[in-house]
Amino acid sequence: MTRFDRPELVTxxxxxxxxxxRLYAEISNDxxxxxxxxEFAAATPMGGIIAHGMLSLNxxxxxxxxxYGAAAAEGAKLDVRFVRPVRxxxxxxxxxxxxxxxxxxxxxxxxxxxxxPVITGxxxxxxxxxx
Amino acid sequence: MFLFDTFQPGxxxxxxxxxxxxxLVERWLALFPGDRDGERMPPGMTAAVFSRAxxxxxxxxxxxxxxxxxxxxxxxxxxxxxxxxxxLSCESKExxxxxxxxxxxxxxRRNDRTLLFSGVMTTLWAK
Numbered sequence: 683m684t685r686f687d688r689p690e691l692v693t694x695x696x697x698x699x700x701x702x703x704r705l706y707a708e709i710s711n712d713x714x715x716x717x718x719x720x721e722f723a724a725a726t727p728m729g730g731i732i733a734h735g736m737l738s739l740n741x742x743x744x745x746x747x748x749x750y751g752a753a754a755a756e757g758a759k760l761d762v763r764f765v766r767p768v769r770x771x772x773x774x775x776x777x778x779x780x781x782x783x784x785x786x787x788x789x790x791x792x793x794x795x796x797x798x799p800v801i802t803g804x805x806x807x808x809x810x811x812x813x
Numbered sequence: 814m815f816l817f818d819t820f821q822p823g824x825x826x827x828x829x830x831x832x833x834x835x836x837l838v839e840r841w842l843a844l845f846p847g848d849r850d851g852e853r854m855p856p857g858m859t860a861a862v863f864s865r866a867x868x869x870x871x872x873x874x875x876x877x878x879x880x881x882x883x884x885x886x887x888x889x890x891x892x893x894x895x896x897x898x899x900x901l902s903c904e905s906k907e908x909x910x911x912x913x914x915x916x917x918x919x920x921x922r923r924n925d926r927t928l929l930f931s932g933v934m935t936t937l938w939a940k
Contacts, residue, residue, distance in 0.1 A: 728879075764880055
């Protein structure tokens with residue numbers, strides 16, 4: 683059983699370019715025009731193309747793996763909000779911080795190159811060894 | 814067309830099967846090269862499995878839905894080549910002003926009914 687008690691999750695980064703958005707659309711079968719059609723997207727309240735939220739969400743799983751290894755995902759619960767759109771060519775960084783007084787609960791964030799959060803939430807674990 | 818009024822909270826909307834073909838996983842690894850983990854599916858692909866079921870079941874739907882929030886709970890990660898069965902249901906819906914929020918719940922299991930992962934998606938539903 684893993685002790686999820688490190689104060690921070692390892693930070694990971696990725697550039698979300700047009701090819702990444704297109705490839706994610708193919709993998710997820712999500713061809714919502716807000717992600718792929720510049721004219722359609724420009725006419726929406728988003729004002730332009732935005733990346734799939736779940737494309738960026740993977741950075742949190744990568745941060746978990748970089749910290750605790752690949753097996754840590756089994757038994758994990760991720761609960762997030764997509765608080766800001768991710769634009770083409772945004773450079774995202776993801777990490778997390780152990781909640782005060784907690785073992786096995788992290789506040790997680792994915793932020794863009796300006797430091798503005800695009801995803802915020804919590805990461806918790808079913809199998810936590812008491813501290 | 815699946816409209817806001819179509820959804821009935823608590824009701825199963827549909828079920829889809831997906832075989833986790835090596836080609837699909839390789840495309841994921843082309844996008845995220847660091848995610849390779851032997852025969853085990855990368856955890857981020859829970860989103861792809863969910864989205865494929867969602868996209869297949871909710872047809873036709875209005876364009877321009879916006880993803881507001883997401884939960885995933887992973888019990889077990891499947892292996893490449895396994896067949897995954899995903900149930901999609903409407904958990905709840907809420908009209909806030911002119912915003913139509915719908916929460917979809919999913920459960921993905923092996924053919925033998927072993928739970929692999931579950932999720933809840935909160936979406937701003939388009940007109």
